Amino acid sequence: MERVDAAIPPVSIVRRKRQRTMRIRVKDDAIIVSGPSSVSERRLLQFAEEKREWIRNVCLRRQEKVLLLMRKREQAKGSLLLRGIRKQIYDFPVPGLRKPVLEEREHAVVYRYNPMDHLSEEPLPSPGLVMDFYRQVAKVEIADRYDYWKEVLPFAPARLSVRNQRTKWGSCSARGAISLNWRLIKCPTTIMDYIIIHEFCHLRHFNHSRAFWETLGQHYPGVAAAKKWIREHSEEVFADF
DSSP states (O other): OOOOOOOOOOEEEEEESSOOSOEEEEOSSOEEEEEETTSOHHHHHHHHHHTHHHHHHHHHHHHHHHHHHHHHHHHTTTEEEETTEEEEEEEEEOTTOSSOEEEEOSSEEEEEEOGGGGTTSOOOOOHHHHHHHHHHHHHHHHHHHHHHHHHHSSOOOOEEEEEOOSSOSEEEOTTOEEEEEGGGGGSOHHHHHHHHHHHHHTTTOSSOOHHHHHHHHHHOTTHHHHHHHHHHHHHHHHTTO
């Protein structure tokens, strides 16, 4: 099947005193072409034109990713991703029920709701209810894994917070506070463990130096497999469906 030509957003020029080279950043709504203040706007536009084919290919890949996520979202409709497995949502109408609720079972998730709330639509839980469900489950299970590794590993984190980080899996502050993304509940337990141990290792190496990766490898031998899983699934996990 022939690929559709990429839609290229408008070009925006940025000149900075401290920048030494010309660079191009492709975003959803703009192509940012930047360079040193000594370089003319005309030269930067020329640079963008020279890289037009590369820009087109990047835009095409981004658009293909969006279409793929849209297809995955449609295929995942009526299910929730928990611990790396999709669980089907089964609706259970309860006449007179005041507040809808999601309840996890061994092989599925049950959606209890008042049928009067879905008279003209498919009985699916609202995004807000799904978010609350995920975060409630995550708060308990992430804390359990955190406490387990806190006892096993030779590190002393200050405290844990489970947060809604839009782009990060987790973080470690200079004071030893660990923050973990609630979306880890969507991942297999092995990936949750990887992220927790990753952040714990930052208590010893506050960087991504060779020493950091060596320390991480000592405590989590499956680093390569974990990174591969994250590369292949991060967009789906962060897309919130």
